[in-house]
Amino acid sequence: MTETARAALITGGTGRVGSTIAARLEAEGFVVLAAGRRDGDITRPDEARALVENAVEELGGLDLLVNAASAGFEPRPVEEVSEEDWDAALDSTAKGTFFVTQAAVPHLRASSLGLVVMIEDVGAFMPWPSFGPHCAAKAAQAMLTRVFARALAPDIRVCGIAPGPVAVEPGQEERRAAETLLGRIGSPDDIAGAVVYLVGAGYVTGSTLFVDGGRSLT
Numbered sequence: 001m002t003e004t005a006r007a008a009l010i011t012g013g014t015g016r017v018g019s020t021i022a023a024r025l026e027a028e029g030f031v032v033l034a035a036g037r038r039d040g041d042i043t044r045p046d047e048a049r050a051l052v053e054n055a056v057e058e059l060g061g062l063d064l065l066v067n068a069a070s071a072g073f074e075p076r077p078v079e080e081v082s083e084e085d086w087d088a089a090l091d092s093t094a095k096g097t098f099f100v101t102q103a104a105v106p107h108l109r110a111s112s113l114g115l116v117v118m119i120e121d122v123g124a125f126m127p128w129p130s131f132g133p134h135c136a137a138k139a140a141q142a143m144l145t146r147v148f149a150r151a152l153a154p155d156i157r158v159c160g161i162a163p164g165p166v167a168v169e170p171g172q173e174e175r176r177a178a179e180t181l182l183g184r185i186g187s188p189d190d191i192a193g194a195v196v197y198l199v200g201a202g203y204v205t206g207s208t209l210f211v212d213g214g215r216s217l218t
């Protein structure tokens with residue numbers, strides 16, 4: 001690590017999108033902790049706090065937090081949603097995001113970058129009938145983008161990215177592509193590129209960048 005390297009913690013860093021963001025940030029000169037559940041269960045506030053402290057110790061500080069961890073993306077009719085389904089979605093995406101970000105605040109304030117990126121979902125803004133808990137959790141997370149942006153300004157910028165279909169289940173490519181304006185699915189690298197854009201976009205805070213091939217308009 002060079003003395004000038006910026007440090008990034010990526011929750012969901014072992015996932016499809018998060019691991020791509022990690023690789024892209026490393027290529028941009030960041031030192032990165034790409035965290036998965038093995039590094040701490042973020043649904044537990046004590047483990048969320050420990051994750052941030054471990055990242056700061058390992059990386060020598062914290063300049064960028066990317067909240068990409070998420071669970072509970074399971075299609076289920078409203079009548080069949082269980083408490084476990086609800087908790088899986090809300091606890092990771094909303095509660096986990098909140099407490100990881102809360103723990104990161106003093107470290108981000110000490111950074112000249114001081115940036116939080118929420119990896120949201122177009123589902124935060126679209127009422128998908130078979131994804132009630134997921135849409136509610138993502139809507140909560142998108143609100144946290146705005147709440148934290150107000151609470152932490154001007155020291156820390158807080159921005160959202162709402163991906164469309166960028167890493168879909170095998171066999172779903174054609175159907176998911178047809179749901180977009182561009183007629184194709186994207187890739188995790190489209191999201192990584194948006195993170196890099198936000199790193200350099202010093203006048204952007206409190207808003208969500210849609211990287212969705214027009215999915216949110218269909």
Ligand SMILES: NC(=O)c1ccc[n+]([C@@H]2O[C@H](COP(=O)([O-])OP(=O)(O)OC[C@H]3O[C@@H](n4cnc5c(N)ncnc54)[C@H](OP(=O)(O)O)[C@@H]3O)[C@@H](O)[C@H]2O)c1
Pocket residue numbers: 011012013014015016017018035036037038040041042043067068069070071092096119120121122162163164165166167168
């Ligand atoms: N894939 C898409 O096309 C798409 C579209 C729109 C939005 N998004 C959003 O982009 C983000 C990443 O999606 P993805 O497709 O890359 O997801 P993914 O491959 O399913 O990876 C999920 C990540 O979240 C971590 N995670 C889940 N629960 C956790 C917990 N309780 N504590 C700590 N880590 C936890 C997982 O860790 P482990 O590896 O240890 O399980 C993994 O790193 C999500 O927020 C998702 O909603 C994705």
